[in-house]
Amino acid sequence: MAIYYLCPESNHPTGGIKVIYRHVDILNAYGIPAFVLHQKKGFRCTWFSNKTKIAHTRYPIKSFFSRVRNKIQQKMKGGGVNTIPVVNGAGSKVGPNDILVITEMQGPDLATIGKGIPKVILNQNGFLTFKGYSFTRENLKTPYLDDTVRAVLVNSEHCEEYVKYAFPDAVTHRFFLSIDPDLFHFQPRKKKQICLSRIKNQADAMQVINILKFHGMLSEFEVVPFINIPQEQVAALMRESLIFLSFGYHEGFGLPAAEAMACGCIVVGYDGWGGKEFFKSEHSYPIDDGDIIGYAKQVEQVIKAYNSDENYFYEQRRQAAEFIAMQYSIEREERELIGAWRQILASNH
Numbered sequence: 543m544a545i546y547y548l549c550p551e552s553n554h555p556t557g558g559i560k561v562i563y564r565h566v567d568i569l570n571a572y573g574i575p576a577f578v579l580h581q582k583k584g585f586r587c588t589w590f591s592n593k594t595k596i597a598h599t600r601y602p603i604k605s606f607f608s609r610v611r612n613k614i615q616q617k618m619k620g621g622g623v624n625t626i627p628v629v630n631g632a633g634s635k636v637g638p639n640d641i642l643v644i645t646e647m648q649g650p651d652l653a654t655i656g657k658g659i660p661k662v663i664l665n666q667n668g669f670l671t672f673k674g675y676s677f678t679r680e681n682l683k684t685p686y687l688d689d690t691v692r693a694v695l696v697n698s699e700h701c702e703e704y705v706k707y708a709f710p711d712a713v714t715h716r717f718f719l720s721i722d723p724d725l726f727h728f729q730p731r732k733k734k735q736i737c738l739s740r741i742k743n744q745a746d747a748m749q750v751i752n753i754l755k756f757h758g759m760l761s762e763f764e765v766v767p768f769i770n771i772p773q774e775q776v777a778a779l780m781r782e783s784l785i786f787l788s789f790g791y792h793e794g795f796g797l798p799a800a801e802a803m804a805c806g807c808i809v810v811g812y813d814g815w816g817g818k819e820f821f822k823s824e825h826s827y828p829i830d831d832g833d834i835i836g837y838a839k840q841v842e843q844v845i846k847a848y849n850s851d852e853n854y855f856y857e858q859r860r861q862a863a864e865f866i867a868m869q870y871s872i873e874r875e876e877r878e879l880i881g882a883w884r885q886i887l888a889s890n891h
Contacts, residue, residue, distance in 0.1 A: 544575040544632035545883070546597060547643040547664070548655070551582045555589050555770055557797050558645070558666045561697070561719065563587065563594045565643075565879060570595060572880050574887075575632050579642075583629075590773055597631035603655055623658030641692070641890065644685075649674025652685035660890055661685070663694045667794030667816070668704030686712050693886045698795045698816045713889075715882035719795060720875035721866055725777035726804040728863035730856070732784040734762050734848075736841075739798055740769035743789035743812075746834060750787065753838040759845050780805040785844060788821075790814035791831065796821070800870060803862040808848075808855050810840055820869060825862035 547562045562578055569576035577597040580586070586596050603626065626636040636642055642656050646665040651674075653661065663685060665671060675681075685691050686709040693713040696702040702714050738747055747767070754760050768779060776798075780786060786802030786809045793814025800820055802809050813821035813828050821828045827844070829837045847854050 543639050543641075543887075544577060544636075545569060545641045545643060545662075546577050546579040546628070546631065546636050548579045548581075548603075548645070550645075550647075551580055551585045553587055553589055555773070558794075559587060560590060561666060562643075562645075562664070563590075563592050564720075564875075565717075566594050567592070568876050568879055569883060572876075574880075574883060577628075577631055579628065579631075579636070597628045600627040600629060624656055626656050626659070641886070643695075646670050647673060648685075650681075650683045650685070653688035653690055658690060661688075661691045662886060663691060665694050665701055665705055665794075666697050667792070668696070668701040669792040669794070669815075671704065671708060684709075692890055693882075695882065699819045700816045701794050715885065717879045717882055718875045719797060719800075719870055720872045721797075721801055721804045721870045722773075722777075723804075723867060723872070725774060726780065726801045727867075728804070728806040728860060729781040730806065732806070733764070733782050735764045735766060735783040736760075736785040736787060737766045737768060737779050737783040737802075737807075738787040738789065740767040742798075743791045746791075746812075746832070746837075747787065747789045749834045750837050750841065753834070754841055754845075757838075757842065759842050762849070763845065777801070777805065780807055783807055784848065785810065785841070787811050787841070788813070788817070790817065793817055799826075800866050804866040804870075806859040806863050808844055808859060809862070810844060811837065820866065822865075825858050825865060 547566055549559060549562045552559060566576045566578050577595045579597050581599045581602045583598050623638045628636055636659060638659060641660045641662055643662045643664050644652050644655060646663060647670060693715055694705055695717055696705055696714050697717060697719060702716050705712055705714055751765060780802045786807040788799040788809060788811030790796045790812055791814055793816040796814045796817030799809050799817055810827040811829055812831050827840050
């Protein structure tokens, strides 16, 4: 038995992909055989350091060769299991004694991949649950009601609430992300610097930054938007920046905002719904989605308060960092993930 996390072949910094690699590392560390399963021969993510166990499909799952092989299997076995040939896995194929983990991004046809193989859905963003579905009333095809799907792994309170409301009979297990304390840790002294991710909602970011600029609020502050830089550079930028602006929209969790809090940034912006569990008003400044004026006003207030007294936000920043370190520790990440998988494996027998 082995667990295979089917993973996209993207070598750009993507939090969801790193979570997949992280899960596989944790499972193997606790003696549960697991592999990241890529479809491109020899592929491995290199944008972060890893020695994660990687297996590769012999050919893409939806390729011509795969479809022909599946038809032959179905004809010979009378509608049985479509195994997936792999290289460097626990065996030569992913079969009925294994578990295939597939992301919510696969859409309504998720359960048809590796027909008959036990599956777990990794849902890291509830808002993407119905990607690829239709408005047709009679079309009730979904993996969340498929007999081969044993459970759904979710990464936030909001994501779990979303899946359970949409599919009340789904078995969900919450896992926790961890914030690397070696990279993202509290730094007392800060530059007059504002950082933000350029991947997130650029249109809103452009409005807020320009309002601040034309209000004369950035004369002493450097603005540093970042995109596709190594995690070490992101952490260094957050540690030195006083303010982090969050523009995440419809997030599964919203990791950058949590990382910024861990670094002692004053965090202002959207919680993206998935971040509500940590984006608390006692140590951050949540803004309603799309409230550009309210957003700009809040940043102005923060800048003015800091310019008047550089110690004004110190205790608030420290409390935010402590909250994140406690809630999203490596120890909790491992404990909750292994606990979830032990329940899934026990129910699979």
